[in-house]
Amino acid sequence: MTKVSITLICVLVFAIVGCRQNTPANNANLTIELVSDPPIPAMGQSTFIIQLKDSEGQPITDATVNLRGDMTHAGMQPEFGTLLGIDEGQYRYDFTWSMVGDWVITVAGTTADGTPFEQRFERQVNR
Amino acid sequence: MSALTTPKPRFDLLSLPVVGRLLRGRYGRLVLQLPFLVVAVLLIYDGFTGDALASQNLATVGVWVHYRGFLAIALLLLGNVFCMGCPFTLPRTLAKRLSGSGRRFPKLLRNKWLAITNLFLLFFLYEWLDLWASPALTAWVIIAYFVASFVLDAWFSESAFCKYVCPLGAFNFAYSTLSPSQIQAKNTSVCASCVGKECVNGSYSPQPLILIDAIATQNTPERTHTHDQNGVLGCGTNLFVPQMKSNMDCTLCLDCVRACPHDNVALVLRAPAKELGDIEAMPKRWDYAFLFICLAFMGVVNAFGMVPPVYELMKSLALGLQLGALGLSQPLIEGIVLLVMFGVGALLLPVGWTLLSGKLAMMLTRSKTSLREIVTSLSPAFVPLGFGIWVAHYSYHFLTGFLTIVPVSQLFLIQHGVTALGTPNWTLSGVTNLTVIGGVQFVALILGFLMSFVVLERNARHLFKRQSVMGMLPFVLMLLFLMLVATWIFSLPMEMRGTVYFD
Numbered sequence: 016m017t018k019v020s021i022t023l024i025c026v027l028v029f030a031i032v033g034c035r036q037n038t039p040a041n042n043a044n045l046t047i048e049l050v051s052d053p054p055i056p057a058m059g060q061s062t063f064i065i066q067l068k069d070s071e072g073q074p075i076t077d078a079t080v081n082l083r084g085d086m087t088h089a090g091m092q093p094e095f096g097t098l099l100g101i102d103e104g105q106y107r108y109d110f111t112w113s114m115v116g117d118w119v120i121t122v123a124g125t126t127a128d129g130t131p132f133e134q135r136f137e138r139q140v141n142r
Numbered sequence: 143m144s145a146l147t148t149p150k151p152r153f154d155l156l157s158l159p160v161v162g163r164l165l166r167g168r169y170g171r172l173v174l175q176l177p178f179l180v181v182a183v184l185l186i187y188d189g190f191t192g193d194a195l196a197s198q199n200l201a202t203v204g205v206w207v208h209y210r211g212f213l214a215i216a217l218l219l220l221g222n223v224f225c226m227g228c229p230f231t232l233p234r235t236l237a238k239r240l241s242g243s244g245r246r247f248p249k250l251l252r253n254k255w256l257a258i259t260n261l262f263l264l265f266f267l268y269e270w271l272d273l274w275a276s277p278a279l280t281a282w283v284i285i286a287y288f289v290a291s292f293v294l295d296a297w298f299s300e301s302a303f304c305k306y307v308c309p310l311g312a313f314n315f316a317y318s319t320l321s322p323s324q325i326q327a328k329n330t331s332v333c334a335s336c337v338g339k340e341c342v343n344g345s346y347s348p349q350p351l352i353l354i355d356a357i358a359t360q361n362t363p364e365r366t367h368t369h370d371q372n373g374v375l376g377c378g379t380n381l382f383v384p385q386m387k388s389n390m391d392c393t394l395c396l397d398c399v400r401a402c403p404h405d406n407v408a409l410v411l412r413a414p415a416k417e418l419g420d421i422e423a424m425p426k427r428w429d430y431a432f433l434f435i436c437l438a439f440m441g442v443v444n445a446f447g448m449v450p451p452v453y454e455l456m457k458s459l460a461l462g463l464q465l466g467a468l469g470l471s472q473p474l475i476e477g478i479v480l481l482v483m484f485g486v487g488a489l490l491l492p493v494g495w496t497l498l499s500g501k502l503a504m505m506l507t508r509s510k511t512s513l514r515e516i517v518t519s520l521s522p523a524f525v526p527l528g529f530g531i532w533v534a535h536y537s538y539h540f541l542t543g544f545l546t547i548v549p550v551s552q553l554f555l556i557q558h559g560v561t562a563l564g565t566p567n568w569t570l571s572g573v574t575n576l577t578v579i580g581g582v583q584f585v586a587l588i589l590g591f592l593m594s595f596v597v598l599e600r601n602a603r604h605l606f607k608r609q610s611v612m613g614m615l616p617f618v619l620m621l622l623f624l625m626l627v628a629t630w631i632f633s634l635p636m637e638m639r640g641t642v643y644f645d
Contacts, residue, residue, distance in 0.1 A: 083568075087275035089196040090207035090543025092571035115450070115637040117275070119195055135195075142450065 044070045047122055047134045051110075056140040058112050065098055065106040065122055067132075074104020078132075080124040082108050087117040098124075112140045154408035155323060156399060165409075168374070171395055174227035182229045182284055188554055189281025199277035203543070203550045205284070206274045211540025213314070214533050218414075222318035225311060226394035230291040231304065231378075237296035247294075247302040254429035257312035258436055264309045265440055266484045269447045270477050301378030304393050311393070316437055317529045318389040319522070322414045325383060325392055325399075325407060332406045333384035338369070341383040341398035341407060345373030355403075367403035374400045383407050388417035388424055415593060418522040419600040426514060431521035435492045438528030442628055443487040445535045449634040452483075459483065496521070499616035506616070507609035519605050520617050523598035527621055530590020531628045534583035538636060541579050545570040583632045591625045 048066040063082065067075040080098040085091070094113065098106035112118070118140055123133040156162040164170055181204065189201030196202035216223045246252075273279050287308070294303040304311045327333050338345070338353050347369035355365040376398065377383075379391040383398050383406075399407045417423035424430055446452050456479045460466060463482070465475045500517045503509070509516070549566035556565070573579055598621065602614035 085195055085197045087196055087272070088206070088539075089199070089202035089274065090539050090546050090572075091197060092543075092546070092574070093197060093568050095568065115635065121195075 044130075045075070045126075045132045046070075046072075047132065049120060049122060049136045051138070056112055056118075056138050058115050058140060058142060061110050061112055063098070063108045063110050063120070064101075065108075067104045067106070067126075075126055076100065076104055077127040078106070078124055080106045080122060082110070083121040083123070084110060084112075085119045085121070086114060087119060115140050115142050152326070152408075152410035152412060154328070154410055156396075156409050165396055166399055168400060170400075171226060171397075172232075174223070175229050175232050178227045179229035179232055182288075184554075186281045186284050189277040189284070192277060192554065192557070194277060196275045196277060197546065198550060198553055200547075200550055200554055201277040201280040201284075202274065203547055205280050207539050207543045208547055210536040211544065214529075214536050214540075217314065217317050217321055217529075218533075219322070221321040221323040221409075222314050222389060222392060222394045225304070225314050225318075225392075226396070228304075228311075228393070230287045230308075231295070231301070231393075231395075233288065233292045233295075237292050244297055244299040247298045247300060247306055251306055253306070253427065254312060254433045256306050257309060258429070258433055260307060260309040261312055261437065261440060262484065262488060265444050265488070266480060268444070269484070270473075270480050300380055301393070305379040305391055312433060313437065315390050315392070316433055316525060317532075318392070319417055319525055320415045320529055321389055322411055323409055324389055324412050324416070325381075325386055325394070325396075326410045326412075327384040327386075328406045328408050330384045332404050336404065336406075338367075338403065339382065340369075340373075340376060340401040340403055342376045342380060343401075344376030344397070345369050345401045345403065346371065346375055347373060353403075376401050387420065387422065390417075390424065390430070415526060415597065418525055418597045421519040421522075421601050421604050424518065424522060426518040428514060428518070431518045432493060432496070434521045434524045434528065435496050436488060438524040438531060438624055439492040440484075440488040441528055441531035441535065442624060442631065443484055445531065445628065445631045446487070448535075448636050449631050450637055451634070453637075455483065456480070495620060499620055502616040503606075503613045506612040507606045509606060509609065509613065511605060516605065516613070519601050520598060520614070523594045523601065523617060523621065524624075526593035526597065527587075527590040527624055530586045530588075531624070533586040533590075534628065534632050537582050537586065538579055538632075541573040541582065542571060544572045546572070580632070584629070587625060587628055587632070591621065594621050 046066075046068040048068075050064045050066070052062040052064070065080055065082075067078055067080070069075055077100070080100075082096045082098055084094040086093075091114070094110065096108045096110060098108040101107045116139070118138045120136045120138060121133065122136070123131070125131050154162075156166050164173060167173075185201040185204050188199055192199045192201070196206075213224050267273060271279055273283065287310075290307065291303040294307060295301065333339075333341075335355075337355055345367075348371060351369040352366050353369065355367060357364060374397050378395060378397065379393060381391055381398070383402075386392070394409075396409070399409070456476070459479045459482055460475050463478070465478060470478070496517055497513070500513045500520075503516050503520075504511070504513065548570050549568045552563045552566040555561070555563055595618070598614050598617055599610070602610040602617075606613035
């Protein structure tokens with residue numbers, strides 16, 4: 016009986032441990048679009064254009080936009096960059112895909128009035 | 143049961159002034175287990191509550207970069223210290239107390255087949271579920287270990303989890319045969335006259351029990367020792383110290399050292415891989431043989447999962463099996479294809495090829511030695527090369543990312559209000575020169591292959607005498623195949639890809 020209880024307790028503990036991970040969610044009042052050139056990422060040089068719009072679809076200018084590229088495997092050094100404003104609500108960064116595989120691009124920053132934003136994009140880089 | 147060995151006197155690591163005393167102490171293992179337990183709890187906690195990105199989470203960085211790297215180093219330089227410090231067995235004492243003595247593990251399962259299956263499942267799930275990219279799943283794996291260990295130790299009398307189930311334990315047991323240390327009796331004549339055999343039976347007794355070691359001429363006890371509630375458990379994996387010729391199944395828990403009333407157990411320094419070249423050191427069992435051989439092939443298949451040709455092969459397999467036409471989901475197709483790839487590469491191929499090689503060796507030497515005798519005697523030759531393949535793979539992740547634990551720890555502390563270590567320095571990584579890493583991988587493979595060849599030649603000579611060259615030839619081809627395929631794989635650029643898109 017004791018053994019059965021132990022087993023049941025373990026199964027219960029096993030089942031109730033919840034997953035609550037921190038995945039950055041975008042600010043609801045912002046739209047962040049990521050366009051890369053070439054559109055299907057390949058190893059080497061690539062250009063990112065980030066388009067920032069407010070809830071009414073108006074471009075957001077004068078924001079500080081940073082970018083971070085991580086491979087999905089732990090232990091790989093990330094790539095960083097600060098994007099330059101090139102047009103109304105558009106920000107550009109020349110990025111180097113250093114390895115083929117799955118990447119997560121984190122776009123984060125603050126608008127001119129100090130509102131923070133962050134969003135992640137997944138990209139698969141080919142040869 | 144093999145005969146008692148008469149070991150040469152060697153340096154006893156437990157005689158070292160501070161470390162030796164600490165390890166021999168009642169709570170010696172606990173000193174190592176507690177820090178590991180704290181780390182395991184931290185990994186679980188951050189795995190569930192921390193950043194979902196693998197590169198920014200302690201669970202994924204700790205397990206898939208650092209644990210595997212340190213494990214390889216420890217096995218090579220020290221011994222099976224990761225089993226010694228294993229936190230999964232910590233709840234064992236509680237489980238034993240709750241359950242009483244328990245029954246023995248089912249006889250049918252008292253072998254390595256379950257551990258081989260679990261190793262296969264672990265490597266398959268690692269690829270299919272992209273465990274390396276998921277902190278939450280990594281945390282679940284750690285919890286699964288705790289639960290499995292607790293339940294099995296509650297149900298069964300011996301350490302069934304360690305000896306028969308745990309895939310990490312099976313990996314550590316197999317490759318600790320390369321380690322430079324081993325448990326050994328100081329004087330086997332003491333063991334021969336030992337009354338209690340405490341190293342295996344333990345010195346624990348609910349009621350005080352006096353054991354008589356020697357009787358003087360007047361029929362009065364000359365020497366006695368006592369079992370009581372302060373005693374310790376004997377070897378959890380049922381090893382009898384004076385018969386130990388190998389590190390297989392030894393978790394280095396040192397319970398044998400603490401239980402021995404005669405202070406007759408030592409942790410000696412020895413020549414690495416000593417038992418591999420001694421065909422009497424290992425039991426002549428198929429499960430041991432295929433653990434060694436399949437682990438080497440699993441190493442190749444696991445590394446193959448990270449280089450470009452794997453994606454073409456997976457797509458070809460999906461196409462050939464017409465899985466797309468069945469309307470299956472992409473993850474299911476990937477799972478089936480990986481199962482086929484792992485099943486063939488890590489199980490069917492090594493098992494089939496080994497049996498064929500054994501038969502060929504019999505034919506070439508016209509030997510009357512049984513197939514089992516040949517395979518079990520020559521299988522230890524796959525240990526050094528297998529370990530070399532794993533080291534080559536793990537060293538890539540460890541060397542390129544060993545400093546990434548620093549910013550990830552900084553991030554963890556900041557997320558919990560501790561700013562003492564400053565802001566995360568994400569520029570810290572590890573060795574960035576891929577030529578250096580390639581050199582390390584190549585050296586690991588070459589050394590592994592050479593050592594495998596030496597072991598094979600030695601064991602074949604012992605088995606086939608003057609026919610040894612012909613007898614070892616089929617197995618040399620297997621080792622050469624593994625070596626060449628591994629060299630090819632590690633010469634290819636690594637790809638960290640979790641998703642494969644099937645047509």
